[in-house]
Structure formats: structure tokens, C-alpha cells
Amino acid sequence: MAPERPANRRRVSHSLEAVVDAAVALLDESGEAALTFRALAARLGGGVGSIYWYVSNKDELLDRATDRVLTGVLTQIQSVDDTEGPIDNIRTIAVTLFAAIAERPWLAAYFLRNTTIQANGLVFYERLGEEVMRLNLSPRRTFHTVSAVLGYVIGVAADLGQDPPAEVLDGSVPAEDYLRTIADQWRALDPTDFPFMHYIVDEFDGHEDIDQFRAGLELLLDGIRLEAGLSR
Template sequence: MTKRRTDGLSKELIVKAAKELLDDGGETALTFRALTTHLTTGYGAIYHHVANKSDLLAAATDDVIASVMTGVVVDAEPREALRTVALGLFDAIDAHPWVGAQLSREPWRPALLAVYERIGGLLDALGVPERALFDAAGALVNYVLGVAGQNAANARVLTLGEADRSAFLAKVAAQWADLDPERYPFVHKASAQLREHDDRDQFLAGVDIFLAGIATLR
């Protein structure tokens, strides 16, 4: 018989264990049965801190996003701080793919509010006029979370299929290169870049394009 833990079980420990289960197997792996086994404790000890799986998913998401937000230097130049926030979110969702789905599922939770508050505040500090601030923040947040979520989903599909990213991109690039250059001129030319591109670099290039456009709103 497995010996149950007798030391104090905090919400922080429960959230940490939940994140480990989520990272290993996705949302389906997070069950209270798996959690009790992982923590060698009983159901009652867990329910004392979290009401249900939804509550636990939200707490785990809040914890991941809070780590990103605290990693931004408060007195940094706004543009660089925005790039740091964006890249931090990209990396966090890449490491924890379930976070992206949770953010879109419950947009009223503290995690997404924290993202909007930080990005909106930095855009305000960058000099974006108030009349355009809401739209600018929404567009940038949607880009960051959308691309980060899609990248994480793509990476997970490749992992589950045991495919090598380089081999996969080489195959797709070869298919693009074989397309009729008159019908698909852009795709045909882009095939070489597709094979060698870095996801993080491309993502950050997109952020810079957004910021360049936002700069014209002043």
C-alpha cells in the first residue's frame, strides 16, 4: 500500500503537481485520481484547496502567466518590454500547450486580464493615443496568443506523430517548390525560407511588424 503524505498540502503544491500532469499528458491526464496518486494523498485534502478540475486548470494557467509577467523589467523601454512579454508568452505556451486553450476558454480569468493589462499599459507608455489603445492592445494580444497557441499545437502534433520538425518542413517545402510558380508565385519563392525558418524568430518579426504599425498611430 502506498503511504500517504502526512505533511501539509498547500494549493501551491497541488498546482505544481497539476502542471506536471498537464505537461506530460495534456488536459485528459489531469484527473483527481491521477492527482491523488501523484501527491500520495486523498481526495479530501485536494478538494480542501480546489473545487474541481476547471478551478485547478485556471489556477495552473494563472501560475504560468504570472511567471511570465514577473519576468518583465518594470522600468525597461516599452518597446523592448513588449517584445519580452510577447516572447515570454510564446515560450510559456510552447512549454505548456494547455495554457493557450485555457486562456481562450475562460477569457475573464485573471491570467488573460493580466496579459491585457500589461500589454495595454506598455502600449500606453509607448505613446499610443487613447482612441486607438483598445484596438491596438486587442490586435497585439490576439496575434501573440493566436500564433503561440498554433505553434504549440503544431509542435504537439509532430511530437505525438513522432515526426522530426526539420524533416516535416523539408517535405512541405519540397511540395511548395514543386507548385506552379505562375499560379503560386509567393508560395513558390517562400519554399526555401520555410525549410530553414525559426518559429521564435518569425514570431518576433511579426511582433515587430505590429509595433511598427502601432507607431504610426501617434
């Protein structure tokens, strides 16, 4: 619970924008665990109590930080309009959100969690939904299609955006060497017991995450085309 605000105490001169920007910076640097009111107050100057002038608790702060990041996402998709087909626009919106979450994995857990605070999240959801509506699906199919796109983008981006192993993070092992080590472990498996692993191991070895994401997205978009009765 937030501490009671003393009536005779002067507020430290921050602003809600400064508080949220500092929260985003802390999240980007060290993740959610690093975002405490004490750390935020130390960065901004002033006491912990001064933060409570602007947000009631950490949940609200996380929701506002998420909404701040989504401002940039909305800016990037402003060029999406009905001069392009809906499938192309869905792809553009999906790739833009993927890039934002891959850069900031913490975003995945809070996206659309509280649309009362996250006005930008609500606008993003609406914008994607409007593109899907152009496919003339039923309300249920439209809802499921939007949910499938968001679920794929958020899930893959959060997974690929995780911190790499310590030896890759500290630079002692190049990322491609680490990936090859895993691939070699798979190659050593008995092909009778692990036929799938042997079948795809050369594709896994040296693959690019963005290519993996885009390939999966195209499979999903092909399914949406089929559902809408569109030709490729």
C-alpha cells in the first residue's frame, strides 16, 4: 500500500513523464527485478515517497512503462493504411510489435494487461483488429485471428529475447559457437530415437532468430488467408 501523502510536505519536482521514462530505462538496463521505487528515486533524486505522488504501486508503474514503449510502436505503424492488403498490413504490424518485444522482453508480460492505463495498447489492439476485419470473417473468427497473431508474436519475441547463457553474455563464447555446440550434441544423438532432431539439425545450426520468426509468421498468415478464402 502506498504511504499516506503528508499534507504539509512539498513534493519533489519530478513529473509523471520523467518517472515513467526512468522506469523504462531501468527495465531496459536490468529487467523487472531492478525496478524498485528505491532505485527509481535514486535515479531521479529525492525520496521513495516522492514516487507515490505519481503512481500508486509497481503494477501501475509497469503498465505505464509498457504504454510509453507502445507509443513508439504506434508511431511506426502509422503508415499502415488500406492502400495495402490486410494480410500485408497484419504482417507489418506483427513484425513491428515483435521488434519492440525482442528488444525489451519485459514488455511481453505487461502488454494489454490493463487497458484502462494502457491507452496505447488498446489503440494497437484496435488497429490490428481493424485489419483483420477487412477479411470479412465472423466476429468469433476475427477475435480468434487477432488472438492467434498476438499470441504468436508475443510468445516468440519473449522467448527469443531472453538473456543468452552467461558464457555468451560475457563474450567468452561467441553466440554462433554456442549454437553449434548444441547442434553437435544433437548430431551425437541416436538417429533411431531422435529422427526429427537429425532431420532439422543443419537448419538449426547457424539459423537467424528473425528468419525463424518470419517463417512462422508466414505459416500463420497462410492459414489466415485460407480462412478468409483469399489466394496467395
